[in-house]
């Protein structure tokens with residue numbers, strides 16, 4: 001992409017309404033624009049990151065055997081009356097009347113709708129286990145939307161729903177999602193710790209939140225430092241095998257959010273030098289809720305003994321849009337964002353330090369064309385900004401690699417490669433630079 005043909009509304013000033021670094025940087029880097037409280041337009045740079053996060057989430061859900069579909073954002077109120085949550089959900093629910101005065105709502109979550117779909121078609125235990133998911137916009141009329149996309153009102157969520165014949169089978173589905181979440185967040189360059197959690201409006205009695213440690217996080221957390229160094233299962237993990245050793249390894253060390261924290265256990269189990277008490281960002285939460293929805297909504301299957309029984313369910317959410325902010329909270333410095341390569345909006349930025357000079361223009365065009373042809377996502381800063389401005393923009397928007405093309409270096413046949421994550425630099429020829437990223 002040539003920057004002169006892109007749409008990147010960088011802000012010079014830090015917007016005063018932004019209280020946390022990810023909100024400030026997303027606005028300054030031209031990644032999003034607030035259209036209403038808690039409701040955002042995703043501008044091109046931010047949208048590229050959102051799509052990369054979505055891709056990773058999708059790949060890991062598919063690897064774990066979940067099947068993707070897409071449910072609508074609007075739902076019938078009567079559906080939620082069946083489960084009894086229409087009134088219970090409270091003011092966070094955006095209730096809508098259509099032209100025929102039919103009562104609808106903008107879905108905050110989809111347990112009822114997925115249960116309606118399931119019960120329409122699945123009648124036998126032979127069709128189980130089943131895990132259906134989608135990546136869809138949700139609306140929760142938060143009392144105080146704040147911190148940008150971290151706590152929005154309209155936000156993008158991956159929500160998966162599992163269906164099993166009994167609790168034992170449902171726990172296997174739960175474990176598959178637990179492992180898929182470990183892999184998902186690790187691929188984004190995050191250390192997300194599974195912590196026992198309250199279940200809240202979703203229900204049930206088994207739940208883990210996946211928390212990214214960050215001072216600006218909304219959740220208070222207590223954990224054993226060793227949990228930060230546990231190994232994440234590889235891409236060859238056998239989802240049909242026994243995952244309990246992995247679950248045990250990740251849940252035996254103390255890790256709890258403040259609302260379930262047990263100070264006595266914490267002091268007894270965690271040596272003083274290993275106690276971590278900080279804040280964190282909840283990027284995902286998984287629940288086992290048994291027959292909560294299948295009872296109320298009559299989602300029954302015939303079991304192997306020939307009798308009808310309600311299925312045991314679980315739901316598994318990831319805050320796809322929240323993750324854009326969470327990654328920035330975890331990956332930034334005083335100059336701006338430091339995107340992990342897997343989610344970066346572009347992988348390489350080519351900076352022409354003397355726009356209009358024959359030699360630097362030619363070298364940049366060569367690099368731009370060769371890297372693009374090799375499928376590398378390149379942003380070529382071909383603007384007439386001064387070098388200092390180009391450095392500041394590239395550092396702000398957080399592209400992992402910068403190729404600096406200046407007349408002095410070219411006079412020696414060299415360009416400079418800069419790694420945004422640690423600021424390290426290396427001189428090499430134009431051809432070596434082109435090959436470096438292919």
Ligand SMILES: Nc1ncnc2c1ncn2[C@@H]1O[C@H](COS(=O)(=O)NC(=O)[C@@H](N)CS)[C@@H](O)[C@H]1O
Pocket residue numbers: 108109110111140142149150151152153155157158159160202282283284285315316317318319320321322
């Ligand atoms: N207001 C919000 N803004 C941005 N992300 C949010 C918001 N509320 C929740 N999330 C994200 O969505 C994830 C899942 O939300 S949840 O309420 O925990 N779980 C559910 O809704 C279940 N139905 C999972 S399928 C959370 O872990 C969080 O990362």
